[in-house]
Amino acid sequence: MPRYDAQRIEPKWQAYWDKHQTFRTPDVMGLSDLDRTRKLYVLDMFPYPSGSGLHVGHPEGYTATDIVCRFARMQGKHVLHPMGWDAFGLPAEEHAVKTGTHPRITTEQNINTFRRQLKSLGFSYDWNREISTTDVEYYRWTQWIFLQVFDTWYDPAFEWTGKDGQRRVGKGRPIAELPIPADVKAQGEEAVRRYQDRHRLAYQHEAPVNWCPALGTVLANEEVVDGRSERGNHPVERVPLRQWMLRITAYAERLIDDLEPLDWSESIKILQRNWIGRSEGAEVDFYVGAGAGSVEGGMGRGGEGGTAAAGESSPSTLNAQPSTSFDAWKSHRAANGFPAEPGEDVLRIYTTRPDTLYGATYMVIAPEHPFVARLTTADQKDAVEAYCRKASQKSDLDRTDLAKDKTGVFTGSYAINPVNGARVPVWIADYVLISYGTGAIMAVPAHDLRDWEFAVKFQLPIIPVVQPPAKHEPSKEERALTATINGEERCPFAGEGTAINSGRYDGTTTLEFKKQITAELAKAGLGKKAVNYRLRDWLFSRQRYWGEPFPIWHELDAQGQPTGLMRPDKETELPVLHPHLEDFKPTGNPEPMLSKAPEDWLYKTAADGVRLKRETNSMPQWAGSCWYYLRFCDPKNTQHFIDPAVEKYWLPVDLYVGGADHAVLHLLYARFWHKVLFDRGHVSTVEPFQKLVNQGMILGEVEFTGFWRGPGLETSPEGHPQWSTACGFAGFVSARDVAEKEIEGNSVHVFRRSGESVQSVRVPADQIEKKGEGFILKAEPAISIDARAFKMSKSRGNVINPDKVVEQYGADSLRLYEMFMGPLEQVKPWSMSGVEGVFRFLGRVWRMVADDRADDVKLSPAVQDVPASEAQLRTLHKTIKAVTEDIEKMSFNTAISRMMEFTNEISGQEPRPKSILEPFVLLLSPFAPHLAEELWELLGHGGSLAYTPWPRAEEKYLVENEVEIPVQINGKLRAVVRVPAGADQAALKAAAESHEAIAPQLAGKTIAKCVVVPGRMVNFVVKG
């Protein structure tokens, strides 16, 4: 009695594909046909093999790509479809801390679980190409690429033609080609090396890390929540540490520009553009002199005495007499131009509104700005130091969270506005970030909301310099900042208009003003046009064990201290393996884990006698995922990271599918590395991923939540309060009377009327009905209930385990259900009865072909070698056409409905011609490959159908003799007429007019107009 038995069929075909290497991609070298129009590279975002195994979210994207690949193979495409593991990362290391198990062992176990699970779903990966970022032979090349980045500097002015044949400006060039200024060269070899190091795309920089003293370890950003450790809720400090940075900002412009032609959704492109955050404006130097006082001749350095001089300045008097040293400085600038480095006598600021320079009434520098000490006068010293200390302890989050309240402190010093010679006080405030622009701003309170807020709080002068357009209404935010100044209600204006109080520029429009003043400042050597990015350089080091070690050595002096000079490992010395560690306990200080390595790993003496210490930071998890798509093309190559001919054939990835959570960082980082490799001639395309699709998240089953006041609840075995009918209904309050509140970081529900807190409880669906907009309790219709699907999480207990689904319904059902749920890119809730539904469909397909009453597997007696009827052929070819088009559009849910329609129609018929069932099985095969293979075999074919040509929809079977055409009167449907398929306008109109339901309605009325669309519809517009 063989029913549809997924448990029998699926392992059988998985073993068959394995044994026959059905999905093995032939090597490019062995291909006679290198026609690139035939190649298709389809890539899934490879998973992090976590200890909890596969999640139902994974097979969603993986099934979609698998369908595309199986479909493409049957259309004769040469498909590359690999899978691997993004296996470095924290959890394995944390497990090691707890149990002492080496992360490599944990990782291997997890990978084995993932591989088994993926194989059980029947994906057509070429498992010969499986790679893990933790493989020694893989990260050897990750380290190699790092060395390429290390060996590169960015020349923004370089004009060249890339491997793609395009002419462009700006190139990552070998460090050996970096021009060395004569004065640097004169200082000797060491100075040259340090100069080069400053220009590399991989460079070192002091940056704060999250150091948690209680845990004795450095934490990743995602392990820090609200300034405390996620684990244990201990305080986290920000301590500066030497870090590796990658100069991604050098590529910001190209990362924006090259986005344009890609086949990505516009919203992802916008997300990336916003992340890069390009802004255009000007850099302007404000003179602070040798302490903003007087300067005798030349451009003397500030020095120790500088701050004292500033202290002598009179307090905030705008438009005071410019000092003579300011004049001297200006003429020096006019003669020599705007210097690349600002020097010590000026504060360099960045602004997008150079047109508001006349309204600058003070300046602000970030607490970390290098000029803080210099500009602080003796009497302000204590206040400034206290402020900066406090600021350094705040995390970025604290600084932004406290946005409502501006803080700051006056340095005691003044700067001089280059456009009008006004003396403006210099303040320190943490609303200015050291990491953006120059870390210093000119404040124009009249036209900047933040500056306004600050100026109001500290009573600094506000000078309007932009006249709003005549019918300007202040925006919401502007109005919110309304303040009483000198007895007058005023608010800031951040928009564009015409200049006032701006000397000879009065009357100029904002746009024109910007252009003019930028040009004039440039001519006077006081400023220049500048572009800034919100994007920061990429902090590329972690203090972990389970990441790629850096192939870098630090030179040590006689005392064993690092000199700051570095030596990369030679290519032939790669890979740099992990040192052996006995235990994985944290170091107990902010030093990286690898500093616990044995001496012989940490130190060596170079041939020239210099003592060297290894870099002890490790690379972030992003590193391995930045280039895996390249390695998949040539995973076993021991000579190159990828063979150039292979790269040229397969790249770019034609379709890349993954979660939207990687829409920004992973894609940006990978694109950046790809561009560096392109500039250095290692890859032939500018972009790695031609088409990108983000699958939507799968949520848990819909839950109904009620709110309960007072006692009377039961307790679940896990100890959570629980409701059942036995509790009655008296304790419920309406969901619409409940508000969500944050109390000490936890969200709690409170009853609006009394403020008392209430319990949220799950209510079974059978207690609920729909009323109007929402849901209510059947028993208590006044009580409204929340209905929502939540993200799957262990704590909520709504996680669906794919293994269980496969066990109960089979992989084909899981695959089909995930595709049938709705559009791939949409967020959608899980529903077990939906799985049941597609399972029943597969059962119907089975019975349409196989005899489920026989004792062994054989064809249904209704399936016969008889010619198909016209109607059957039309059904088949309509289905072929629709399914084919839907797969091409990646509209898998509608493709499946089409196949259901076919089955509904054909399965009841007898006899069922083999000739229409066979093509149908082929249509089904990308979606439910195991069942399709089994039925294909049953229909008398040997071997796999994986390379059988895809059925073609033939037009001749699609034409209908008669069609139904809707007839409307005044746009409302009134009848349907049957007419011959090719009926022209006149015939259609005639048929419509004479229709028994229409004729009486037209009688005696004037037909004002008649719209006839052949093959579509007829509409009479009548009067009277």
Add this chain to the structure above:
RNA sequence: GCCGAAGUGGCGGAAUGGCAGACGCACCGGAUUCAAAAUCCGGCGAGGUUCACCCCUCGUGUGGGGUCGAGUCCCACCUUCGGCACCA
């Protein structure tokens, strides 16, 4: 706050500007069965009308606008979800 996506039956969803609700789930009725499971057939937006077949009105978040005709296009707003959030 800014940017993006989306609001269609009880639920998931379908509809090149042309018959709204395909397909599936849930539910209801029937057949089969000793009975059940499984399976098969039928019904299923709301309201009205009718013995019945039929037919009519309303209906795609809200309000407006264009069109012979709008779920689809335009304007304004509301709600939900995602991202960013002192970036000068």
